[in-house]
Amino acid sequence: QVQVVESGGGWVQPGGTLRLSCAISGHTFSPYAMAWFRQAPGKEREFVTAITWDGYNRFSTQFVDGRFGISVDNAKNTVYLQMDNLKPEATAVYFCAATARSGALRFVSAYEYWGQGTQVTVSS
Numbered sequence: 001q002v003q004v005v006e007s008g009g010g011w012v013q014p015g016g017t018l019r020l021s022c023a024i025s026g027h028t029f030s031p032y033a034m035a036w037f038r039q040a041p042g043k044e045r046e047f048v049t050a051i052t053w054d055g056y057n058r059f060s061t062q063f064v065d066g067r068f069g070i071s072v073d074n075a076k077n078t079v080y081l082q083m084d085n086l087k088p089e090a091t092a093v094y095f096c097a098a099t100a101r102s103g104a105l106r107f108v109s110a111y112e113y114w115g116q117g118t119q120v121t122v123s124s
Helices: none
Strands: 003-007 010-012 018-025 033-039 046-052 058-060 068-073 078-083 092-099 118-122
Touching: 003 092, 018 033, 018 092, 018 118, 033 078, 046 068, 046 078, 058 068
Parallel strands: 010 118
Antiparallel strands: 003 018, 018 078, 033 046, 033 092, 046 058, 068 078, 092 118
C-alpha cells in the first residue's frame, strides 16, 4: 500500500523559514512526479509546486514568487519544500501528492496518492 507522509509544518513568524518533507513508501513504481498543494480554511485546495521524479522539471504557481523551492532525493524517496520569507497568507494545510502518470501536474485530479497534510501557520 502506497503511503505519502508529510512532516515539518509548524508555526513561524512572518519572514521566517520552514522546510517540509514528504516521504513516499510502499510503492512498486517510480513516481512520475510529486507535488505540494495547500488549502486554507474555507478555500479550495490549490497547487503550489511540483517536480518530476528525475528532478529535471519543476512547476510552480505565481504566488511562490521565487521564495519556495521544491527538490527531490530519490535515494530517500523524499520530496522537500523549502519556504523562505513566509507571509501570513501562506497559512494553510500543506498536502503532498504523488502520481505515476504524466499529465497536467497543476491539477488535483492528476494525483492518485495523497498525504494527510501538515499545518503551516505564519503569524506574529
